[in-house]
Amino acid sequence: MDTTNGAAAQVAASAGNDGNPNANGSPPPSDSDGFKLKFSTVCASNQNRSMVAHLRLSQANYPVISFGTGSLVRLPGPSITQPNVYHFNKTSYDSIYKELESKDTRLYRANGVLNMVDRNRHVKWGPERWQDWQIGMPRLDKTQDRGSAGTEGGVVDVVITCEERCWDAVIDDLMARGAPLNRPVHVINVDIKDNHEEASVGGRAILDLANDLNAAAVEERKTVGANAFDTGNASARASFDERVPDILAAWQERWPHLPALWTLAWF
Incomplete structure (x- = not known):
């Protein structure tokens, strides 16, 4: 299950939702913006933690x-044995x-689920499963998703999981x-408790880490061309790649309550 509790107000605060139902993907990084690493955020159901981080990035x-990596998308229902x-x-x-x-507005607004899903529908069309992602295939049908500009080629540089x-x-x-593209990708886990409040904190921490990684990438890009x-x-x-463990170690000192794991993998 990808969210369990928390007040509705916490959800809106967690992601900084601007409330704009017509918000499209971020504009392409321009020369003035500089180089930008490409990221993927991952949680169980692509509802709470990965979506807060997606929006912040x-x-x-x-x-x-x-x-998400689960077999199905699961959200809290009227009881623990009756998930949606x-x-x-x-x-x-x-x-x-x-x-x-339509089922129970009062229940799902009180537990924050409606606010969470409302935020999500302003970020992207719907939850996607990692295992079904065709890496390296163009994502030309995702142009309305926030953050889509730059990901059209179907690859990322860093994957950040939340559990x-x-x-x-x-x-x-x-x-x-089997690494058909022979392309390195950093897979980092930032362990975030699955509730609205911790997702908010985790989203800020992931953005902090992304900024550090990107700054190092910009430096190395200038060196190698x-x-x-x-x-x-x-x-x-x-x-x-060699700098990433040190960057993560320094980040971990700033965010000691969010245990992290890292490995270099291949697309």
Whole structure:
């Protein structure tokens, strides 16, 4: 389950939702913005933690996509044995919102779920499953998602999961794929408790980490050359890759309550 409790007001605060139902993807990073790493955020159901981080990164003009790793999307229901269950890739956040609103507006607004899903439908169309993602395939049908600009090629530089089981699922999936692109990708887990308040804190922490990683990438890109670095080639990225553990260690000192894991994997 991807959210369990918390006041409705916390959800709006957690993501800094501007309330604009027509908000599209972030504008492409321009020359004045400088180079931007591409990110993916991942949690269990692509509802709470990954979506707060997705929105925060997109607001900072990072190219970003998000996923869940569960078999189904699960949201709290009237009891612990009666969750609301939906399919990934086929169910929009808007349809989830309208269904929950019709079932019990008071319940789902009181536990923060309606506010959470309302935020989500202003970020992207619907929850996506990591294991179904066709890495390297163009994402030209996602242009209305926030953060979509820059991710059209279907690859990212950094995957940030929000729970260790999600980190395990991502790594297992990447190993099973066999690295057909031969492209390095950093997979980092930031362990965030699955409630609205902790998702808000986690989103800020993930943005802080993204800023540090991007600053290092900009430095190394200048050293090796933009053309080489931007290909994602392992040799061109080696100096950046070597810096990531130290960056993560320094970040962990600032966020000691968010245990982190890291590995270098391959697309």
